[in-house]
Amino acid sequence: MLMKKALGAMAVTGMLAFAGSAVADEKIKIGVSYPTPTHAWAAGMNWHAEQAEKRLEELYPDVDLILVNSPDPEAQASALEDLVSVHQIDALVVLPFESEPLTDPVLNVKKSGAWITVVDRGLSQPGIEDLYVAGNNPELGRVSAQYMKTRLKDGDNIVVLRGIPTVIDNERFDAFMAEIEGFGINVLDHKHANWNRDDGFEVMQDFLSRFPDIDAVWAQDDDIAIGVVAALKQAGRDGDGMFVVGGAGMKEIIKGIMDGETLIPVDVLYPPAMIATAMDATVQAFKSNGPVAGRYILGATLITKDNAESYYFPDSPF
């Protein structure tokens, strides 16, 4: 299957090379490599990458973006090798599956002389990438906590639903806890809901049975938030000013915010569109007269009714 794909890719590039050599071999080739979308956030990323490819290739006819997605770290490592040997890319935009197993493959691409842009997940060795584009996990926790402080007062109770036990989850959680410290908000308990609707529903059901008085929920993620809302409605506790704060920027949630939903009044951005930011910046590394190399950390914007429209992509799967 993979073999077939690779052969297909080789055949196609072979043809392109024949056609290309006649016209102009001067195209700037940029490989974009990321995991095969298996959950909604990644599917959104895939969509935004495809949109950016269309837009950038229209804008710059001499730029050729090659999107490749891989189902596991080993496949991604081989995909990177192919991008160098078959396509001879001038730059690589990569969202690594895992840091450790992909550090060496990316280093090899770097040795071929290509520009390297790393997205979202850092490599395990510093100094390989020219540009690093990422969302801001601690900031997501901090912004969520700051919003909680505007809505709650001393002595109010909240519960927290966390993601999958990972560094990302810890960064968000620790920053949230640090920000609310000393304000008098009681965190009744925090449990892992694995960035998943079903787990969000069940954990919230149990929180509702356990705690009679909850004023707000930090769900950290939009999928969890959807499960939480279903549990609140089932228990009939969706009234009396209770609110839920999620995160990421799922289109259904953003739509709700635009429509003035009170149960999920805001969202904190951790956008899958960051891949498009990375692709834009990488093209600018070849096109702009300004320097591009460095670290580009996106803000964790608080999405409210006022600015929701600019973050709403109805056609994206996320």
Place this chain on the structure above:
Amino acid sequence: MVTSSTETTAKRSSIDFKTIGPALALLILCIIGFLLNPSFVSEGNLTNLLTRSAFIGIIAVGATFVITAGGIDLSVGSMAAAISGVMIIIMNNAVDTMGTGVATVLLGCGCAVVLGIGAGWINGALTTKGKIEAFIVTLGTMGIYRSLVTYFADGGTLSLNFDIRGTYRPVYYDSFLGLPYPVWVFIGVAICGWLLLNRTAFGRYCTAIGSNEAVARYSAINVDRVKTLTYVIQGLCVSFATIIYVPRLGSASASTGVLWELEAIAAVIIGGTVLKGGYGRIGGTILGALILTTIGNILNFTDLISNYLNGTMQGLIIIVAVLLQRSDWKLGKSK
């Protein structure tokens, strides 16, 4: 009939512990839950618990047949996800022609049943006619069904049309005589399963094939047909579980039903069914499903244990529950 009754007499002295073991484990868990937080036994929480165990419980009733007949089905979680996905797509597409009423929901449910039976039959036919080990067949279909739902959802989440959700929602959230509908489905499936396994020739054939397939074949049992039927029953159970799962959140994605197969198998084994086949207990399976759900519930009710150790607690309790009913302990005798 004759063989099964002699077997019962031979095992009589240890059979008590086999029956009581899972019930005892569940009772102990409930007492722990109550001591940790008295609201554990509140009506709301008990209803949640029963409703939640319905998914795994119904699937595990099907798995009891497969395992009793010496097979295994690893594809049930993925199958549930794929059926939910197709069901949602069918109902969304039927809105234009059939509206958002009960007819559309029934169409969706009907398709789910057909798909479940079909998927089960594929597993069964590949195992018996194709002569491939059940583990490999269902490992393969597990991957196929899981990637199909990812493909249908375009990597994201399939969501049910908002108006149909309104029609369909009561199937999960409403109650009859104080018990939510999913619990009634669970009870119905459990009773049918118990009758089928313990009171029919088919049930005895399953047990006979599981204990010794060759002997069953010489005894003129149509082994291939019975084994295929166990997978069809499993598929049917998965579609029932799906029918009550979809109205809960009205969505399906690649993360739907992940690891349900292992939970179902664990429920079956905790309940006293033997993994290598030949001995099955539907009652035990039900208790096993309840035990698994209760563990998760209790862990959410306490902050005494680090979140990171949830898996450890679950593993320990599963092993202790099986240990309780397998070991001969003091009352056990030789044999």
